[in-house]
Amino acid sequence: MINPHYQQIWKTVQLIPVGKVACYGQIADLAGLPGRARMVGKALGKVPKGGWQGQVVPWFRVINSQGKISFPVGSEYFAKQKQNLQDEQVVVLGSKIKLKYFQWQPDLAEILFSLEF
DNA sequence: ACCTTGACGGTTC
């Protein structure tokens, strides 16, 4: 039995375009779970291997509100996330990304879509 | 049932 909130979160993360990033709190809001940024982190840690409903869940496009990768510098996942982002042309300086240039800004249609169901 | 642990974030100083 999978927590329905998690499913909503995975679905929202799948909307982040290639080359853009979003914050945990931003995803929580869009998923209809305001104030539950921590749950987004939990949910991403439980993404089924092979993705969700036939699609990959781009967990690496989610970073914290300070524009930084949340894994400890030097850890395996830190390296993996940084690599994945750089592979799609996102500039990562140390552990930091300039939200000003790379943060996903969903338009109204996308927001409405994500709120359905 | 109680306590702790997080891939967090806004407020405040």
Next chain:
DNA sequence: GGAACCGCCAAGG
């Protein structure tokens, strides 16, 4: 900028 504080809540022990 940064650090402390507190609210958040599912999971696991």
